[in-house]
Amino acid sequence: MTTASEKTAAPEPFGVYVHWPFCLAKCPYCDFNSHVRHGGIDEARFVGAYLSELRHFAGLAPGRTVTSIFFGGGTPSLMDAGTVAAILDAIAAQWTIDADAEITLEANPTSVEATRFAGYRAAGVNRVSLGVQSLDDEDLKGLGRMHTSDEALAALAVAKDNFDRVSFDLIYARMGQTVPAWRDELARALRHAHDHLSLYQLTIEPGTPFAARHAAGSLTIPRPREAEPFYAVTQELCDAAGLPAYEVSNHARPGAESRHNLLYWRGHDYAGVGAGAHSRITQGGTKHALSTLKSPEAWLAAVEACGHGITEDEGLSRAEAADEYLLMGLRLAEGIDLKRLEAIGGRALKERRLQALAAEGLLARNGDRLTATGSGRLVLDRLILELAA
Numbered sequence: 294m295t296t297a298s299e300k301t302a303a304p305e306p307f308g309v310y311v312h313w314p315f316c317l318a319k320c321p322y323c324d325f326n327s328h329v330r331h332g333g334i335d336e337a338r339f340v341g342a343y344l345s346e347l348r349h350f351a352g353l354a355p356g357r358t359v360t361s362i363f364f365g366g367g368t369p370s371l372m373d374a375g376t377v378a379a380i381l382d383a384i385a386a387q388w389t390i391d392a393d394a395e396i397t398l399e400a401n402p403t404s405v406e407a408t409r410f411a412g413y414r415a416a417g418v419n420r421v422s423l424g425v426q427s428l429d430d431e432d433l434k435g436l437g438r439m440h441t442s443d444e445a446l447a448a449l450a451v452a453k454d455n456f457d458r459v460s461f462d463l464i465y466a467r468m469g470q471t472v473p474a475w476r477d478e479l480a481r482a483l484r485h486a487h488d489h490l491s492l493y494q495l496t497i498e499p500g501t502p503f504a505a506r507h508a509a510g511s512l513t514i515p516r517p518r519e520a521e522p523f524y525a526v527t528q529e530l531c532d533a534a535g536l537p538a539y540e541v542s543n544h545a546r547p548g549a550e551s552r553h554n555l556l557y558w559r560g561h562d563y564a565g566v567g568a569g570a571h572s573r574i575t576q577g578g579t580k581h582a583l584s585t586l587k588s589p590e591a592w593l594a595a596v597e598a599c600g601h602g603i604t605e606d607e608g609l610s611r612a613e614a615a616d617e618y619l620l621m622g623l624r625l626a627e628g629i630d631l632k633r634l635e636a637i638g639g640r641a642l643k644e645r646r647l648q649a650l651a652a653e654g655l656l657a658r659n660g661d662r663l664t665a666t667g668s669g670r671l672v673l674d675r676l677i678l679e680l681a682a
């Protein structure tokens with residue numbers, strides 16, 4: 294894999310997202326584009342398709358320097374290390390990879406998957422994000438997970454031995470969970486945390502088995518008001534442990550924020566390859582929103598027939614691009630740059646609305662920076678609606 298050997302000015306961020314759409318089993322809460330294939334997967338054929346689609350995307354975004362790469366899923370830790378290496382080599386063949394590039398792989402924390410970590414490191418991965426989800430074995434079963442909490446902590450230890458940068462995910466405000474139980478669980482998790490944690494409130498996604506059980510009344514989770522103290526405990530414990538929130542659900546030691554995810558929230562370009570991946574690519578001054586076919590087999594067939602699986606390519610209007618920057622940027626603790634928003638959208642936000650929302654304690658303004666306050670981040674949807682109108 295070749296990298297930019299000499300760094301001059303920091304390049305404009307550009308990311309590559311690689312979606313691996315397969316899992317060993319489908320978790321009942323999950324609506325990600327993930328599929329179970331009991332008959333096995335022809336991995337070599339998929340590798341060929343990733344290489345073709347990367348070539349196609351390099352034609353849409355030529356000459357860029359890749360500052361971050363993210364293998365997400367699905368379960369990318371089911372990939373052979375050789376597959377990851379081949380994809381990284383192909384990215385390096387199409388673009389320049391920055392010498393400091395962050396290369397993350399999302400992994401499920403089973404013992405089998407932990408045995409692959411050394412191979413991923415050798416392939417060039419330098420950061421791992423583990424889906425621990427819970428440290429309570431009963432709840433892990435309820436979430437349909439295929440690992441125990443001990444197994445997850447063992448995988449975390451292997452990850453820390455192999456990578457300088459390690460994150461893990463937990464889901465809170467789960468079925469039947471109390472605030473004191475979450476406080477204990479998070480305190481335990483923080484004792485194992487390395488430099489980054491993603492802490493998501495359980496969401497009932499339409500069409501999932503959890504949604505059916507929730508509708509039937511056999512699965513209860515905290516209502517929005519009841520979930521607020523869970524969020525407050527999360528901020529309190531993470532702040533005290535030196536991992537403040539830099540985004541609604543993401544916490545890091547200062548400097549250890551996920552550069553790839555920051556790139557999404559800061560509105561930079563990225564190419565997404567694989568089934569159901571999304572991209573944002575600026576061409577001729579217009580930001581394009583692209584997505585690929587969601588079915589892995591349909592995507593594979595399309596790539597083999599015409600070099601890519603793109604099914605949508607929409608040029609965003611200036612107002613749409615500005616709304617997207619607002620929507621993503623207000624999730625961040627650093628907020629947005631009002632001058633940049635104006636440059637993207639061609640118009641400024643209405644001063645009276647800004648002042649009214651600031652008076653309600655939902656927004657804070659410091660020169661050209663606009664941030665959502667702690668209470669503002671709890672009602673982000675409303676903020677965006679009022680600001681974008």
Ligand SMILES: C[S@@+](CC[C@H](N)C(=O)[O-])C[C@H]1O[C@@H](n2cnc3c(N)ncnc32)[C@H](O)[C@@H]1O
Pocket residue numbers: 322323324325365366367368369399400401402423424425426462463464493494495496497498
């Ligand atoms: C792409 S997913 C999963 C990655 C990996 N396959 C795993 O399960 O560990 C990324 C993260 O989203 C979170 N997530 C998925 N569905 C969720 C839901 N319905 N509510 C809250 N968090 C969710 C989980 O924490 C998960 O680790």
Ligand code: SF4
Pocket residue numbers: 315316318319320323324325327366367368401424
């Ligand atoms: S392993 Fe991860 S991506 Fe796969 S179904 Fe479960 S939560 Fe979704």
